[in-house]
Amino acid sequence: MKKAKHTTARTLSAVGEDAAIAALVKVLGDDGAPALGPGDDCAVVEMGDGKEWQLTSDPIVEGIHFLSEAEPRLIGRKAVGRALSDIAAMGGQPKWVLVNITAPGELALDQLKSIYRGARQLTRKYGATIVGGDLGKGPELALHVFAIGQSPAGSSIRRDGAHPGDILYVTGQLGGSALGRHFAFEPRIREGLWLRKQGGVTAMMDISDGLATDLPRLLKRSGASALLQERAIPIAPAARRLEDGKSPLLHALTDGEDFELVFTVSPERATALEDAWRKAFRLRLTRIGEILAGPGQLLLEDKSGQRQQWTAAGFEHFRS
Amino acid sequence: MKKAKHTTARTLSAVGEDAAIAALVKVLGDDGAPALGPGDDCAVVEMGDGKEWQLTSDPIVEGIHFLSEAEPRLIGRKAVGRALSDIAAMGGQPKWVLVNITAPGELALDQLKSIYRGARQLTRKYGATIVGGDLGKGPELALHVFAIGQSPAGSSIRRDGAHPGDILYVTGQLGGSALGRHFAFEPRIREGLWLRKQGGVTAMMDISDGLATDLPRLLKRSGASALLQERAIPIAPAARRLEDGKSPLLHALTDGEDFELVFTVSPERATALEDAWRKAFRLRLTRIGEILAGPGQLLLEDKSGQRQQWTAAGFEHFRS
Numbered sequence: 001m002k003k004a005k006h007t008t009a010r011t012l013s014a015v016g017e018d019a020a021i022a023a024l025v026k027v028l029g030d031d032g033a034p035a036l037g038p039g040d041d042c043a044v045v046e047m048g049d050g051k052e053w054q055l056t057s058d059p060i061v062e063g064i065h066f067l068s069e070a071e072p073r074l075i076g077r078k079a080v081g082r083a084l085s086d087i088a089a090m091g092g093q094p095k096w097v098l099v100n101i102t103a104p105g106e107l108a109l110d111q112l113k114s115i116y117r118g119a120r121q122l123t124r125k126y127g128a129t130i131v132g133g134d135l136g137k138g139p140e141l142a143l144h145v146f147a148i149g150q151s152p153a154g155s156s157i158r159r160d161g162a163h164p165g166d167i168l169y170v171t172g173q174l175g176g177s178a179l180g181r182h183f184a185f186e187p188r189i190r191e192g193l194w195l196r197k198q199g200g201v202t203a204m205m206d207i208s209d210g211l212a213t214d215l216p217r218l219l220k221r222s223g224a225s226a227l228l229q230e231r232a233i234p235i236a237p238a239a240r241r242l243e244d245g246k247s248p249l250l251h252a253l254t255d256g257e258d259f260e261l262v263f264t265v266s267p268e269r270a271t272a273l274e275d276a277w278r279k280a281f282r283l284r285l286t287r288i289g290e291i292l293a294g295p296g297q298l299l300l301e302d303k304s305g306q307r308q309q310w311t312a313a314g315f316e317h318f319r320s
Numbered sequence: 321m322k323k324a325k326h327t328t329a330r331t332l333s334a335v336g337e338d339a340a341i342a343a344l345v346k347v348l349g350d351d352g353a354p355a356l357g358p359g360d361d362c363a364v365v366e367m368g369d370g371k372e373w374q375l376t377s378d379p380i381v382e383g384i385h386f387l388s389e390a391e392p393r394l395i396g397r398k399a400v401g402r403a404l405s406d407i408a409a410m411g412g413q414p415k416w417v418l419v420n421i422t423a424p425g426e427l428a429l430d431q432l433k434s435i436y437r438g439a440r441q442l443t444r445k446y447g448a449t450i451v452g453g454d455l456g457k458g459p460e461l462a463l464h465v466f467a468i469g470q471s472p473a474g475s476s477i478r479r480d481g482a483h484p485g486d487i488l489y490v491t492g493q494l495g496g497s498a499l500g501r502h503f504a505f506e507p508r509i510r511e512g513l514w515l516r517k518q519g520g521v522t523a524m525m526d527i528s529d530g531l532a533t534d535l536p537r538l539l540k541r542s543g544a545s546a547l548l549q550e551r552a553i554p555i556a557p558a559a560r561r562l563e564d565g566k567s568p569l570l571h572a573l574t575d576g577e578d579f580e581l582v583f584t585v586s587p588e589r590a591t592a593l594e595d596a597w598r599k600a601f602r603l604r605l606t607r608i609g610e611i612l613a614g615p616g617q618l619l620l621e622d623k624s625g626q627r628q629q630w631t632a633a634g635f636e637h638f639r640s
Contacts, residue, residue, distance in 0.1 A: 012432065012455075013425030020429055021455055027436040034416065034451045043451035045416055049369030055451060057418045057466050061458045096354070096365050098377045100464050105333030109340055112332065116347040131354045131363035131375060135332075135341055138381045144420050144464035146377050 018217070039221065040159050041089035041205055042149065053095075054149040054156060056086035062141040066183075072111040074183040076118030079143035082208070084126055084187035085259045089206035090156040091196025092149030094128035094189060099145050102138030115143070126189045157196055157263070162203035162222035166264035166291040172284055174211055174260060175252035176238025182257040191261060194280055200269030207260050212253040212310050215262055216298050222264075225294025230302045234286045264291055338537070356478060359541065361409035361525055362469065364476050373415075374469040374476060376406035382461040386503075392431040394503040395463065396438030402528070403467035404446055404507035405579045409526035410476040411516025412469030414448035414509060419465055422458030435463070446509045477516055477583070482523035482542035486584035486611040491603055494531055494580065495572035496558025502577040511581060514600060520589030527580050532573040532630050535582055536618050542584075545614025550622045554606045584611055 012020055025038045035052055036044035042054035060079045062068055080097060087094045099119055101112065116130075123130055128147065171188055188206070195201045203222055207214050211233075219226055230249065239251035246254075265273055270287070277285045292299070298310040332340055345358045355372055356364035362374035380399045382388055400417060407414045419439055421432065436450075443450050448467065491508055508526070515521045523542055527534050531553075539546055550569065556578075559571035566574075585593055590607070597605045612619070618630035 010429045011425060012423060012427045012429060015429050017455055020432060023429055023433055024436050024455070027433050028440055028450050034449060038452045043416070043418065045451065047367050047369060047371075049367060051367075055416060055418055055466075055468070057420045057452070057454050057464070059420050059422050059454055059456045059458070059462075059464065061422055061456065063459065064457050096363070096375060098363065098375055098466065100377045100379050102379050102381055102462065103332055105331060107332045109330045109332060109335050109343055112340060113343055113347050116344050120348055129354060130348050131365065132358045132377065134377050134379055135337055135344070136379045136381065137384050138379070138462065139383065140459060142379075142422065142458065142462060144377070144379065146375075146418065146464075146466035148375070148468075 036158060041086040044156050046153055050153050051150055052153045052156060054087050054090050054092040056083055057144060057146045058082040059144045072114035073118035076115035077122050078183050079145045080119040080122045081185060081187050083145040083147035084189060085206045087147055087149035088188040088192035089204055089261060091192045092151045092156060093193060094126050094147055094149045096148040097123050097128050097130045097145060099130055099133035101143050102136045103141045105137060155196060157201050157204040159203055159205050159218045160221040162224050162264040162291045164224055164291050164293040165267050166202050167267055167270040167287055168226055168264055168289040168291060170260055170262045170286050170288050172260040173234040173236035174258050175236045175255045176242050177255055177257040179238040179241060181238060185259040187259060188261045191281060195263060198273055200265050200273055202264045202266055204261055204263035207258040207262055209256045210254040216296060220296040225292040225297040226289055227292055227299045227301055228289040230300055232286060232288045234284060360479050361406040366473055370473050372471055372473045372476060374407050374410050374412040376403055377464060377466045378402040379462060379464045392434035393438035396435035397442050398503050399463035399465045400439040400442045401505060401507050403465040404509060405526045407467055407469035408508040408512035409524055409581060411512045412471050413513060414446050414467055414469045416468040417443050417448050417450045417465060419450055419453035421463050422456045423461045424459060425457060475516055477521055477524040479523055479525050479538045480541040482544050482584040482611045484544055484611050484613040485587050486522050487587055487590040487607055488546055488584055488609040488611060490580055490582045490606050490608050492580040493554040493556035493604060494578050495556045495575045496562050497575055497577040499558040499561060501558060505579040507579060508581045511601060515583060518593055520585050520593055522584045522586055524581055524583035527578040527582055529576045530574040536616060540616040545612040545617040546609055547612055547619045547621055548609040550620050552606060552608045554604060
């Protein structure tokens, strides 16, 4: 690729991922007629047999998503786990997976096999099959995983269904995944399937870039705002162990790679769903706030009842 | 990834792509029950609605598949074209496409949009829709395209159906694609669909790594050998313009990125198929040889009737 000739050209770094994706979606226009195009966890296409299929793809690159010292088996597991998490976020059953690997020629075949073993272990666990992929040369190790999930037609839980009054939930605990959970996370396939069948879930997504970054994406798609209760945010123990000057709460809100589910439930269904969850799973489920009418804002209420708004620079009181 | 600790470890370069893929397929075992797993142009899965779907994925990486000076629109076109060519090779109709891009932050948004424009132009031309993808950071530009194609159940043309006596054909002309055709090639979607509907085609694949590299893959899957007629090989004009010491014929046999189709036809159907082809297409179709009983060997017969066998080092008479 030619480097941009003028330093004034808007670069990927300058505009950010969300704006870049929005620009690309405009380029794509309205070709074809998928049930759901770009902008959710998965694209959804109908197959004319009473089912719909979730399509998703996810890249991980050496030096960015994992260090060069990482264990090959864990790299394979993580690459597949990220894509399965996208299917979990729509309540789908993962079915077919393709794994593309590009790597330098010096990579040992044994390491490549370990990557595949790690990938296969996770697909098997969740009932999916690796049916193909491609192997090519590249200057560093990169994996691109493509996964296909299945649901009854019209049943995928999307990002755009949250309504004012809906209760906001998150699974598990957030923050500090860099200390190890980014390799060991479980894609919430079982929980996603259960939530879809349960009914009452109005919108859902997985948390890959941190709650404070991802939730506004759901809010924007739904045309609503959200109020989070600061004291309700489930902070992972690892987020407290990172002694880097950021508060554990800020870690829980902004660290990437939690791969937990955040979802909204209509208020009349919320209590019953919570009760049923506790019978079905040991995994923590936390009511963290509610959906408000509004223009996609994310608000945080602290213990004293004061509300702050999330901006690109963080919550107001985090800045000083 | 850790570098291999012992210099005796078998690396990706040392074992080669085919052996590495074979090792990985063993790792995958026999999970699930796709209609067709790894080892063909696409994986094929049945969807229970009288249709089957071809799944394929293809990476292209800056510095390997295109130079950093390349035009962004052509990079996008090429990335999609390679995946569509895999679907063409099974006689499928491409339907859905996902485009993953990893790039450095300095990449201009306008260049990214041009890549997508080039990709979309080609998907539209062949009736497919880009429904998603992912955008991430990476040290250099890389595109991974995932494509899904469709055929009636059981109708995909595979690599494993060639029988002794079948006639061997190739579309278009071969060699010298580095002079420009590697960006401008047409995936042979229309021809692939037509061939599937025509009947009598027993095996097919696309030529991405050169006829002498790819055809043995089809032969191995089919458990048969092939005899090529040297004088019949359709050599592209570009292969004659490359004055690098290699003969035009060797270019036609070994240059990568032709993206033409090579296929076999049962002998009783061959002449009728050739006649029908000439009415349907202006694209050249050439009878280049035939399938023999044998252990996956590729033989070349020269004008004097002498036969040479293809090995990793090339045909015998090319070496001196």
